[in-house]
Amino acid sequence: MEITHTLLEDVPGFIQVYEDGFVARFDHRLTPASPQVASDGARSKDVVIDPVKGISARLFLPAELPLAQKLPLLFYFHGGGFCIGTTAWEGYHLFLSLLAATTRALVISVDYRLAPEHRLPAAYDDCFDAVEWVASGGGKAEPWLDAHADYGRCFLAGESAGGNIAHVVGSRTADQDLGPLKIRGLIVIHPYFGSEERIECEKVAAGDDAAALELNDLFWRLALPPGSDRDYPTCNPRGPRSADLRKVPLPPVLVTVAGLDLLKTRGLLYYELLQSCGKEAELMEAEGEIHAYHVFHPRSEATRLLQERMSQFIHRFDA
Helix, strand or coil: CCCCCCEEEEECCCEEEECCCCEEECCCCECCCCCCCCECCEEEEEEEEECCCCEEEEEEEECCCCCCCCEEEEEEECCCCCCCCCCCEHHHHHHHHHHHHHHCCEEEEEECCCCCCCCCCHHHHHHHHHHHHHHCCHHHHCHHHHHHEEEEEEEEEEECHHHHHHHHHHHHHCCCCCCCCCEEEEEEECCCCCCCCCCHHHHCCCCHHHHHHHHHHHHHHHHCCCCCCCCCCCCCCCCCCCCCHHHCCCCCEEEEEECCCCCHHHHHHHHHHHHHCCCCEEEEEECCCCCCHHHHCCCCHHHHHHHHHHHHHHHCCCC
16 A cells, blocks of 8 residues: 655745654754864854753853853754754854854753644743753753853843743743842844734735745744644733733843844834833844844854844843
8 A cells, every 4th residue: 555645834945744743854054063172263062951852952162261250151042933943053053153252151052842743832841941950950960061151140042933932931930949040131032923913014914024924824833732823822922811921020131133024023012012011121123134144144244243232231240
């Protein structure tokens, strides 16, 4: 008997999802970790956080270390609509190497489980587990963390779906005792949010924006729990079922948007939500730039400016 696979969802060059549950992903150019030799201002190494769940991370340590001084610890969560991506992608590896050198921070970039095999809240749980792993002493067994990380200066950052994760994990940890780990701020880059009701820029989307909107819808279909819609609390932070941020003791937040990004308006609405709830929030806009430009063009001037702004945000909390 001939077995046929019916294709349900397809993002050419990235992911195919079949009716029988089979998922095919197509890796882009990957960069191996370099623990011994610095590349683009940082050394890198891979660590296992949870071998059962398959959670791992890549550490980025600046090549130039200050004498007798520990570094801020920056968690980074990659984007990809919760369905694709890895910190080993060439664009992420280069951006994070340069980011570690620019910010003079130890970066820990988490590889969480992906949808649709692992639908939300799996990505949130994995990234929260990574934070708890460090807070509960997991880092003691990792020489770079033990020797160089200042747990009193910890930040959560990410772009697109990773920006969504930074917000959700930041909210989840806001009122928890993480021992020595003190989360001082969130950096939410081009955040991936949505809602059942279209906002104005989505209603009139055409050309590249219409294609981006279709892709956003596809990734939400694959990522949300069965039976959920785009008013799922973490998809729509302004929705009727979402947490009241006025009651969440969030740390300061830096929100960044890109001028040519369909998600720009969603990012601005998130920034306005933070302000309306009395949160300390800053906004940076990169005019003329596309969504996740820092991953596609990690050596660009716009990316350098983003890294400088992130560094300023992190080091404003220096003692």
